[in-house]
Amino acid sequence: MRLFKQIYSTLFFILLLSNVLHLVAQQPLSAEVKMYNGRPAVFLNGVPEYPMIYSLTDVPGGRWAWEELPRYNLQNFCSNGVRLVQVDLAFDHVWKADGSIDTDTAQKQLRGVLDVCPNAAIFIRFHVNPPKWWQQKHPEENTVYADTTPMPDIDWGLQRIIEDDEENPTRHSLASARWKEEATAKLVEFLTKLKTLPEANALAGIQVAGGVYGEWHYWGFINNEPDVSLPMQRYFRTWLKEKYRTDAALQRSWNNKQVTLAMAGLPTLHERRTTQAGIFRLPAGERNVIDYYEAQHQVVADDIIHFCKVVKETWPRPIITGAFYGYYYAVFGRETAGGHLQLQRVLASPYLDYLSAPGAYYPDAREMGDPYRSRGLITSVRLHGKLWLDEMDQQTFLVPLKDTAFKTSLQKSIAQTRRNVLFTFTNGAGLWFYDFGPSGFNGGPRLTDHGSFGWWDEPALMQDIGHLKKLLDSSFRQPYVSGADVLLVHSTETFYYTGSDRAASYMGHWANNWVPPAVFQSGAVHDVVHIDDLDRVAIDQYKAVVFVNTWLLTAAQKNIIQSKVAKNGRHLVWLYSPGYTDGKTVKKEFAEAVTGMKMRLLPQDSTTTVVINSEGEKEYRYNINNKAVNPLLVVQDKGATTLGTIAGTNHTGFARKAQKQYTSWYLALPPAQPALWRSIFRAAGAHIYNDSGDIFYNGSGLLVLHTANGGNRKILLKNGKEVTVALQANSTTVLEAQTGRILLQ
Structure with missing residues (x-):
């Protein structure tokens, strides 16, 4: 018995020592975004890194790095050369109703990643929306809709925290001074505790998330009219004072001799929904509405800048900060009510290193033969020295292995993944694979047949991602030049x-x-x-x-x-x-x-x-x-x-x-x-590669050709050389832009 105890104690000590040595071996990461060969790049401890990232989601079943399915898919990507990893956390996980901050979940998230990818550089998407208990405690700080009442949150089961965000949810006003003040203090407290954990040595960045789905859209914007709450009223009047300074200036601008800075109201629902010059607003008669929307967009932009500043000033070493912002395409015709119109203000901030968004959802953006594209004005982002990161949340075409359509589904999935990754790369940007698959989100034929899979969990597809990563790591070292004219x-x-x-x-x-x-x-x-x-x-x-x-x-x-x-x-x-x-x-x-x-x-x-x-x-x-x-x-x-x-x-x-x-x-x-x-x-006099309707991307010395139909193609290169390429149906082919030499087919 004594011998058994000695053996057990020795094994326990060895295991404990190995864990300690592993944590010590993880050197603290210093992370920045800087220009590299003409494109913004991630620098980790001074070394440039092509920003291809694998990300878990916020959905129960697929969000925790230590659980079976997420862990398996993390390991898949890590073994194929993808060591940049993103995970989700929210104030709901760390800010307790008694006011305390608990870092246990955060530590488990980081530890879960490092257990399967020891050299990972980790990004946290951190939702700064207040916990649900806070919203219930301070209803006077919540958004009020001009055209409807808020719907209550579902309070049973294992709910996704941001479920129903896009509807008319009960959520705080993004103009709430109380939320901003208290969330700031709690974010500082959280980061101060987090930085003492050995796992936090691997932390490279924090994406500050808020608003609808963490994407900084205003609550209810798709179908409703926010925000007529008291916090927004106070903010708007403060904003007007900064802009006009005197009642007389406000009255001249609004063409209203009765209005004052102290009593100016928010526009009515009728004023928001009507225009006086066809689709245009007449500035002389509708300046109050124009001012309101500008103020609403500015408060969101300033929230983002503020929380990114807090992160940078609290963390003990350089850290990358960013946010979902700059959405321009596919905003459902509601750009004014909840889009991202303060792009220049955000790009001018030294506190943001990157902007991000999912790829465009419509029109003609997801099927074979469609042009995948980012939702932002990404050339502008690059010109400001900021990094653009796409969230690739397109589900692959994969069907179960025994399905007769499997071979075609795999071919489409490889073509889709190449197309999407290569669009971002040829535009001097990066991306993350946002894997809803482990959670079963969005269903799909594989889920109904065999249970949850990662969206990219298929050996040939993962192998192709590995090959693509190697090609782009190499091309990343070359000077970046856009091939657009x-x-x-x-x-x-x-x-x-x-x-x-x-x-x-x-x-x-x-x-x-x-x-x-x-x-x-x-x-x-x-x-x-x-x-x-x-x-x-x-x-x-x-x-x-x-x-x-x-x-x-x-x-x-x-x-x-x-x-x-x-x-x-x-x-x-x-x-x-x-x-x-x-x-x-x-x-x-x-x-x-x-x-x-x-x-x-x-x-x-x-x-x-x-x-x-x-x-x-x-x-x-x-x-x-x-x-x-x-x-x-x-x-x-x-x-x-x-x-x-x-x-x-x-x-x-x-x-x-x-x-x-x-x-x-x-x-x-x-x-x-x-x-x-x-x-x-x-x-x-612009260059036309061919008349086939195929999709071409050109940048960083790569010419990318995506097609649904396939067949022989004559391609006229910009130097006048004509090459003929035999294309498979449902394919994405990579050529050397100057010579036409095939690099990936």
């Missing part, structure tokens, strides 16, 4: 000056979401940028510049366009109502000045349709959701060439005009037709 220019501020209700937001929603897929399918490669970053762009690489929704243009923006962009034979393409407002009034003369074409307003009372009558696209007709579009600008200029008309009239809805140093194009409605865009880009 078309530039799409977007505006966030335009949304303040157009209606927030879908009855008026449809035009911006269409232009920003249906034009890009057609551009992808044109055979050209393009970049996307915020209009305020035109001064940062290396404009000489672009042959065509498309102004997608720049319907608000300031004097400074117009000056940049004229002095930098409208030169050297470049082609400028203007959509819908370019510069129709300057933020003070609306005038057709503003659009005439920027396009260089004489115009007139043409009132509409039935569906507005453009008929293209130019060669190559003759008789192509299109409208925007069968809407009668107001205002509608048509060209009335003898110096312009008519290429299309408004159906039922002889008024010009599509025109081109040669200017002294550039060519100007105008389309009264934004078109979503690849062949039309291909024709415009060819005329501009």
